[in-house]
Amino acid sequence: MTDTLTRPTDADAAVGRSRARGPLDPRIINAGALILLGVLVAAPLLLILLRAVAPEGTPALGQVWEVLASGTNLGIIRNTVLLSTLVVVGSTVLAAPLAFLMSRTSFRRQRWLDILVIVPFMTPPYINSMAWIIFMRPRGLVEQWLGPTAAAPLQSAFFSVFGMAMVMSFNLFPFLYLILRNSLDNIGASPEEAASVHGGSFRYRLRRVTVPLLLSGYSMGALLVFVKSAGEFGTPITLGNRIGFIVLVSEIFQHSSIFPIDFTSAAILSTVLLSLGIGAWFVQQWFVARRNDRVVAGRAQKPASVELGRWKPVAWAWVVVTFVAAVGVPYFTVFASAFTRLESAGLVWSNLTLLNFQVLFDPGSGALTAIGNSFRLALLAATIAATIGMMVALLAVRQRGVAPSTIDFLSLAPNTVPAIVVIVGLIFLWNAPWMPAPIYNTTWMLVLAYVVLYLPFSVQNVKAVYSQLGDTLFEAAAVAGGSWWYRTRRILLPLIMPGVLAGWVMAFTISMRELVGSLLVRPPSVHVISTYIFREFEQGNRSLGMAVAVIGVFTTTIVLVIADQYRGRMAARRTG
């Protein structure tokens, strides 16, 4: 379904020709884009492969085998697969009932749930983990409320791979939810009604009609969740390292940042991590190819509905529990911790304080500088990414052929490749002894890392808008004698601007919270929000770290609230 939308068709190509025949030969533009993406994306990834198989310049496959076959690394690979599988299971448990309720029942009127479901996705994973650790730790909040006896089994369950899987599921289930809900919406009422007419019970319909039709969409979502959790950094580095559950990402981080450095192992394990994702993709493709479900019939469909009846309270209870755990617990803990004075005293009135915020606003603490740095760097990176992404997206949609599809592939790769792999590649490239550009160990390195990591958001958003534009406006302008530049300026840019801005905002928001790249390539003296919080947490000043997190949450919330009002006013203007 996704494929048919993004694959350039003949019509697209024709449209493209009339849209954007520019003053420059497209081959020159293509070459330029290829060189740019080659340096930004392809070179770092190739250097990883090179370093993995030939660390000293000569092939050393024996060493690869040695690293891979070591008991420790096998265990780490097993851990990664186990954790990612558990996260897929966890996300399914969270996402499936919610998707069903929102697509098939009267819950679909509760649109605010769709907003709420974004919150856990937008919460930085490391903050989510830290909050859960503070909540669950011995003599933490959960123990304070339930008492040591009741809390003990919860705590021991949490400080294990299951706790990690739970926290990561809370972060990632929104992906799966959106995919499942869209698939459910697409199925429509007819197949189920047909089954119903023939006397199929609710369970029978669910088992023989709905679930089988969902499987293709689900497998795509499960693949995404699997790949995302295999590449996830925040939870393994906080909770995982704490309980000694090492996965590929944490081991790569260890090898590339902590003494003794072992870039060769980092490269080999990065390659393994990449292969794991590719392997999962093949499994998913094989799975989808075996099935051949057509659910989009191309005609108007009536949405299917199920009456909840007496199950309604149960459904509500489930929704409330889901969101209390996914949103309530982490945010409550972040706030509670930010306003707490003594670690040992827990959450009681006498232990509440504003001290952490005083420290935060004291210039000597560096917190404000870190927030300012994040803001500036994210602004810069998002703007550059939006610019490059816009050009690349216009190229990719417009033409067919090897060069444009390579451009397309490269510009989207950083979204699928785990961030730590991209970053290690960037280090290999920009820190190489032969690299003439003195970017490594400057602030620009952070900007560069953010741009590469979040370029796909910009590309995807512009492509989404651009591929839906009709041809007529451009033709009309051309017929009326509008020059290429005029058509671009007055028609193309205004029309794709929402996509550009959407990508810009996404890149900006996520750059503001990026952790792994910031930890690995930040120059001396430069802290950003995420590294600041991470360091304070590591040094035991959890409350201060959480206070900074609160400021971050506030800024985001304010932006979102204003944005919502702005959008409401715009809509009013348009209709009025």
Added chain:
Amino acid sequence: MSLPKPLRSLALLAALAMIAVACADAEELQDAVGETDDAMEPADDEPADDAPADDDATEDDAASDEGGTLVFYSAGPGGLANDLVEAFTAETGIEVEMFQSTTGDVLGRLEAEMNNPIADIVYLASWVPAVNYKDQGRTQPYTPANTDDLNDGWADPDGHFWGRDGSALAMTINTDLAPSIPEDWEDLAAPEWEGLVTMPDPQQSGTARDFVAAFLDDRGDSAWDLFDALADNGLSIEGSNRPAIDSVISGANAAVIAGVDYMGYGAIEDGEPVETVLAASGTIVTPRPMFITEWAENVDEAQAFMDFVFSDQAQQIVVNRRLMPSRTSIEVDPIMQPFDAVPLLSYDWGNIEATGDDVLAEFVSRYVR
């Protein structure tokens, strides 16, 4: 953020961004997962004109970050490093670019940058890596001022690296939870302490690693008896010093064994129910070395910083952060023990360096994996 112009354009851009934010939450996520069914909203011309203005403003901003005269890589504690750098800059006007993290991180970064090294001066929380660095020719000799009354054995004989400050490894106890106040290491192996004791992981904590090696140097193979007894008693071995101490402060454990003393003193002063005990039979004091790198570009500034950190002023800052000063003439805070009052195991840094790796491997195979 002090410039009004960037600030204004930031606000402008933030406002523009908001037009898209609403799509940016729900629809963005869908785009990210590949669902492009939902059409974006029709375009609005407004945003197009204003965006470029911000570009310039931020570029100016980032450019001003460059420059700097001394690059300092420092292990923790972060507060102390900040205080010293601040006082040094106030005194000399030399700007310091600091990378501050754990010893493992600092060493990792140094190694990762070996192609293009930039650190002029380095401070570590562990003695052994400094010895290695000198052996590999990565340090240069310099004898700082104010080091006449340095603690015995706190400097490299050839003057390559110098102990700026130090800490004793102690038992830090949560007095609310402790069944008794221990006097010596063995006390924590008693049945009443079962499941209550933690120790920093020697794989992650250089000081804990040195402690194990020193303990073996002092007691020979019978040293393993203590660790065996502790392990049988449910010793948890996790993380670096900070999480170990934290688990005692928060009450997850009741005692940390072989943790740095200054973190305990800090907790006591914060009002936490904590006590720091030095074992009667002896412990180790790890001097924390500072050295100028062989490749340093700002040698004069680095030497000035070396001189500064041993001055009375800087050593007082050290004491204020509850680390042990390196000079005998500097008085410690009443809450702390001075260097000459700490009962020491008999150990030799040369031996610790020589045996450290093997001891660590043995320790890990016995108790960790």
